[in-house]
Amino acid sequence: MNQLLDVVAKLASCEKFVVTTHMSSDGDGIGSQLALGRALRGLGKEVALINPTQVPENLRFLLKEPAEIVTPRDIQAPEELFRSAWTVVVDMGAFERLGAVLPLSRQSEGIIVIDHHRLDQEKGVTYLIDEDACATGAIVREVINHLDVPLSVEIAEPLYAAILTDTGSFRYPSTTPKTHRLAAELLSAGVEPQRVYSEIFERQSPTRLKLTGAILSTLRRSPGGKVAWIEMRHEMIRQVGARMEDADDLVNFTVQVDGVVAGFFFKELGNNHTKVSCRSRGNFPIDRFVSPWGGGGHQNAAGVRLDIPIDEAEELLIREAVSALESETAER
Numbered sequence: 001m002n003q004l005l006d007v008v009a010k011l012a013s014c015e016k017f018v019v020t021t022h023m024s025s026d027g028d029g030i031g032s033q034l035a036l037g038r039a040l041r042g043l044g045k046e047v048a049l050i051n052p053t054q055v056p057e058n059l060r061f062l063l064k065e066p067a068e069i070v071t072p073r074d075i076q077a078p079e080e081l082f083r084s085a086w087t088v089v090v091d092m093g094a095f096e097r098l099g100a101v102l103p104l105s106r107q108s109e110g111i112i113v114i115d116h117h118r119l120d121q122e123k124g125v126t127y128l129i130d131e132d133a134c135a136t137g138a139i140v141r142e143v144i145n146h147l148d149v150p151l152s153v154e155i156a157e158p159l160y161a162a163i164l165t166d167t168g169s170f171r172y173p174s175t176t177p178k179t180h181r182l183a184a185e186l187l188s189a190g191v192e193p194q195r196v197y198s199e200i201f202e203r204q205s206p207t208r209l210k211l212t213g214a215i216l217s218t219l220r221r222s223p224g225g226k227v228a229w230i231e232m233r234h235e236m237i238r239q240v241g242a243r244m245e246d247a248d249d250l251v252n253f254t255v256q257v258d259g260v261v262a263g264f265f266f267k268e269l270g271n272n273h274t275k276v277s278c279r280s281r282g283n284f285p286i287d288r289f290v291s292p293w294g295g296g297g298h299q300n301a302a303g304v305r306l307d308i309p310i311d312e313a314e315e316l317l318i319r320e321a322v323s324a325l326e327s328e329t330a331e332r
Contacts, residue, residue: 007128008146016046016085022097023052027165030059031158032090032136039149052099056245061199062158072100082108091136093117134174137162153190160186211242224326228254229264251277262321274313278302
């Protein structure tokens, strides 16, 4: 409660903010950012929404105008904007996930982090962390409530998108009676659940479908069947004319395979850089599994970036996952 009141006090007393979230943003990051930004504007604050990467296509329906959220490349002298504002980071996970926004945020008046991930906390940063929250959007709802900002549909809809996506459409273990009470409150504010679900999950471009097919064709399983993985290489993206974000969330297919406990999606970022999305079922803590390599997230959904080629990344993580779950060496 002290963290909540401290953050609310800072938000109420300061007048200028930049609200941001992590690279390759998802529904929780974008939804929390939009809701908080709109609430602060409702209090008469000056607010800029600036992200390290563009808003994914399936979340752009949440924007009131195309440029409601921009990147540093879209504006002139972004450092000047940050220097005179407080930076509020929602759904961060780790500071390195802020990309080009990170050095800019270091130049601001101060940094406030609102999150539900397990974080290493830096001195001089104001934190509001609730690891038991189903989504960062749920924490942002508490902040908005304490700021006495009315729950309009323009605030409720992005919050609903945040909770819907980060609970896996209300099926992850983080979903509780409190989660559904919050969802009911947002629906009462005018959110149309069919619209939100359809926009996020039921609209795919032909390019994304082609890329999905190419990626799923790489599916492999360990000898014991408890580990599955897929991969995406630059050549696959080039062949279908896709973008990196067209492959978002495909990791979820790996844990839909019968018997799989841990699933991995390896994405080639460069010759010596690999991004890995990770999922697990049951009690296997995938966040703790990837923590030795600087990864993190939630018990059943996490990620890690490895500064090694994709083949080495696959060999390393699959070997360790099989050792942890099957006590044998994975076949390549």
